[in-house]
Each structure stands twice: as structure tokens, then as C-alpha cells.
Amino acid sequence: MQPIVHPVVGYLCYAVYARWADGEPPASTPAAVAIVAAAFPDLLDQPLYHVGVTPVGRTVGHSLLFAIPLVAIVWLVARRHGRERLGVAVAIGYGSHIAADVPWHVLAGDYHELGFLLWPVTYMPEYSGVKPLGTVPGLGLEATTLWLEAVIFVAGLALWWHDGRPGLERVRP
Known part of the structure; x- marks a missing residue:
């Protein structure tokens, strides 16, 4: 998944959790x-x-061997300070990133590119890039993962905007 889409996916996942x-x-x-x-x-x-x-560009931060202990520590610290919801937000955001990087490789049959999940125990080859999803009937256009990511990006931004752009005031002066 393209790096710019991950924060949007993280927001979408957390928004679903908050509504639930x-x-x-x-x-x-x-x-x-x-x-x-x-x-x-x-x-x-x-x-x-x-x-x-x-x-390669998917190693330490993408490895479950790093992510799980990091998220657990952050959650425990947040819980100790009475801010459990922030620990949950870290778990959902971080987890959504790793989870969102998996489907493209599975759909394309590039299982060897899932090495990032247990890096450095497993080998991680260079990322092969955008994956084909199929051909648009009647148009002869090849649909790729970028198309689906664009839809996710726009839908996530629309929801964030509809929700009042939460988090934006944290970056405003």
C-alpha cells in the first residue's frame, strides 16, 4: 500500500472502533x-x-517481532496513566498499517513478499510495486491496487471530513 494511504486506513479503522x-x-x-x-x-x-x-523499505517497523512488543508497551504505559483509549488508538493504527500491507501480496500470489511480517527471521525481498487486479471489462484497462487505494483514500478523507476533521487541531498552531 502506498504510504499516503496508511494514515487514512488507520483513521477509517479507528473511526469504526469509536462508533462501535x-x-x-x-x-x-x-x-x-x-x-x-x-x-x-x-x-x-x-x-x-x-x-x-x-x-529494503519494509523491515523493522513492519515486523510483528517489533510491532507487537512496541504496541503492548505503549498500551501498558497508556493504561497506567489512565489513557487506555490512546493505547487502543496506537494498536488500531499500527495494526491497520501492517494488515493493509498483506492483501496485495496475497491477491497477487507474491507470498514471498510477506517476509516483512517476521523480519529479520524471514527474508524480505525488494517490494515489486503496484499489483494488477484484473482488466476492466469492455475498456481493456488494467485495474491495479492503486485504483483500489485511491477509492480507499477518497472514502477515508470524506469520512474524516464528515466527522469534523478530528485530530487536525493537534497540528494547527
């Missing part, structure tokens, strides 16, 4: 936390890759 748990759109702070947590694996892995510390 509270019956209303997400509060601002946990929404912002979920959005940042959803971006975190790429914010960690891409710089490591670009400066040559790791061999």
Missing part, C-alpha cells in the same frame, strides 16, 4: 494518535532504508 465503542465519531486526540501510528512503520523503515541501514 462510543456510538459517535472519534475524539480528536485518539484519532490523531491512530493516524500517526498508522504512518509509523513507514516513517521508521523508509529512512533506515534510504540511509543504507536496512536492505
Whole structure:
């Protein structure tokens, strides 16, 4: 999944949770936390890759061997400080990132690219890029994962806007 789509997916997932748990759109702070947590694996892995510390752009931050302990620690600290909802937001945001990176590889049959899930125990090859999903009947156009990601991105932004843009006041001066 393209890095710009992950925060939107994180928001969508947290918004579903907030509506289920509270019956209303997400509060601002946990929404912002979920959005940042959803971006975190790429914010960690891409710089490591670009400066040559790791061999590919999906390693440490995308590995369940790193993610699960990190999320558990954050949740325990948040719980200890009476901010469990922030721990939940981190778990949902971070988890949505990793979960959203899996389907494209499965649909394309590129199972070997799922090595990021247990990196460094498993090998992670260079990401092969956009995956084909099929051909649009009658038009001869090839539909790719980018099309579906564009729909997810627009739908997520529309929901976030409809919800009053929670989290935005956290970045305004």
C-alpha cells in the first residue's frame, strides 16, 4: 500500500472502533494518535532504508517481532496513566498499517513478499510495486491496487471530513 494511504486506513479503522465503542465519531486526540501510528512503520523503515541501514523499505517497523512488543508497551504505559483509549488508538493504527500491507501480496500470489511480517527471521525481498487486479471489462484497462487505494483514500478523507476533521487541531498552531 502506498504510504499516503496508511494514515487514512488507520483513521477509517479507528473511526469504526469509536462508533462501535462510543456510538459517535472519534475524539480528536485518539484519532490523531491512530493516524500517526498508522504512518509509523513507514516513517521508521523508509529512512533506515534510504540511509543504507536496512536492505529494503519494509523491515523493522513492519515486523510483528517489533510491532507487537512496541504496541503492548505503549498500551501498558497508556493504561497506567489512565489513557487506555490512546493505547487502543496506537494498536488500531499500527495494526491497520501492517494488515493493509498483506492483501496485495496475497491477491497477487507474491507470498514471498510477506517476509516483512517476521523480519529479520524471514527474508524480505525488494517490494515489486503496484499489483494488477484484473482488466476492466469492455475498456481493456488494467485495474491495479492503486485504483483500489485511491477509492480507499477518497472514502477515508470524506469520512474524516464528515466527522469534523478530528485530530487536525493537534497540528494547527
